[in-house]
Amino acid sequence: MIEVSGLKKSYKLSKRQLAMIADRQARQKVKIAVSDLSFTVRPGTIFGLLGPNGAGKTTTLRCISTLLKPTDGKVLVMGIDAEESPEKVRASIAFLTNDLKLDKHFTPLDTLRFFADLHRVPKALAEERADVLFEYFDITPFKDKKIGELSQGMMQKVAIAVSLIHDPPVVIFDEPTNGLDIITARKVTDYLKMLRDQGKTIIISTHIMTVAEKLCDEIAVILNGSLAAAGTVASLLEQTGQKDLDDAFFEIYRAENGGVS
Ligand SMILES: Nc1ncnc2c1ncn2[C@@H]1O[C@H](COP(=O)(O)OP(=O)(O)OP(=O)(O)O)[C@@H](O)[C@H]1O
Numbered sequence: 001m002i003e004v005s006g007l008k009k010s011y012k013l014s015k016r017q018l019a020m021i022a023d024r025q026a027r028q029k030v031k032i033a034v035s036d037l038s039f040t041v042r043p044g045t046i047f048g049l050l051g052p053n054g055a056g057k058t059t060t061l062r063c064i065s066t067l068l069k070p071t072d073g074k075v076l077v078m079g080i081d082a083e084e085s086p087e088k089v090r091a092s093i094a095f096l097t098n099d100l101k102l103d104k105h106f107t108p109l110d111t112l113r114f115f116a117d118l119h120r121v122p123k124a125l126a127e128e129r130a131d132v133l134f135e136y137f138d139i140t141p142f143k144d145k146k147i148g149e150l151s152q153g154m155m156q157k158v159a160i161a162v163s164l165i166h167d168p169p170v171v172i173f174d175e176p177t178n179g180l181d182i183i184t185a186r187k188v189t190d191y192l193k194m195l196r197d198q199g200k201t202i203i204i205s206t207h208i209m210t211v212a213e214k215l216c217d218e219i220a221v222i223l224n225g226s227l228a229a230a231g232t233v234a235s236l237l238e239q240t241g242q243k244d245l246d247d248a249f250f251e252i253y254r255a256e257n258g259g260v261s
Pocket residue numbers: 011012013017031032033051052053054055056057058059060207
């Protein structure tokens with residue numbers, strides 16, 4: 001279970017960042033990336049944060065994953081307060097982010113073993129899990145090659161396998177299909193569905209409508225750091241009177257922008 005209540009995150013802008021804002025009047029010392037965001041992700045569901053670039057999806061996922069400290073609000077992961085016990089939260093999550101840098105001099109197998117050790121997974125169990133993950137994501141023929149020699153897609157799959165090596169109950173994936181071809185992307189979404197069916201609590205971010213529509217049991221539409229709408233695909237269609245998620249999203253966007261799209 002993930003419980004987010006009244007989450008707020010603002011970034012203090014550097015002089016350089018401030019200088020990049022052309023309108024002097026609009027210059028503020030802080031950027032509010034997320035404001036008053038509340039939602040719950042239940043076990044056995046895939047929850048999607050859907051929003052355009054800069055909406056605040058990554059910031060939200062980083063606050064849940066304890067990589068960022070919220071400015072305000074509360075995050076509970078499996079009932080554990082993320083601010084009070086970040087190590088315990090980290091032990092119970094798989095976190096995938098686009099800027100995760102795996103050491104290019106290591107092989108996928110070394111890397112999985114390293115992270116398994118870090119999470120204190122018993123050696124035999126770690127080898128077993130590595131085999132299963134490598135097989136599923138077609139990494140096996142590349143498991144002894146240097147990560148730096150692998151394709152982008154293969155690196156992304158290794159990062160996914162690494163994040164899951166300790167088989168945690170909560171999965172937090174930031175744009176999990178980013179940069180993947182259609183076949184690999186399907187493998188990843190099928191795997192997430194399998195984890196969901198095992199009862200894991202899953203949250204992803206995406207700006208891709210079809211990913212949200214086909215994968216997520218519940219969707220939170222995030223615009224300018226705030227929750228603009230939430231519910232199942234069916235309920236978002238009903239709320240907006242639209243026939244597909246694409247149109248529903250634009251209707252929500254239009255309403256948020258005072259009727260201007
Ligand atoms: N370190 C930072 N300092 C200042 N502003 C930041 C910082 N990180 C993010 N922001 C700003 O906060 C807002 C939310 O960013 P965030 O990365 O969470 O959005 P996102 O929905 O994940 O978008 P994307 O899909 O582009 O990653 C954006 O306006 C972004 O420019």
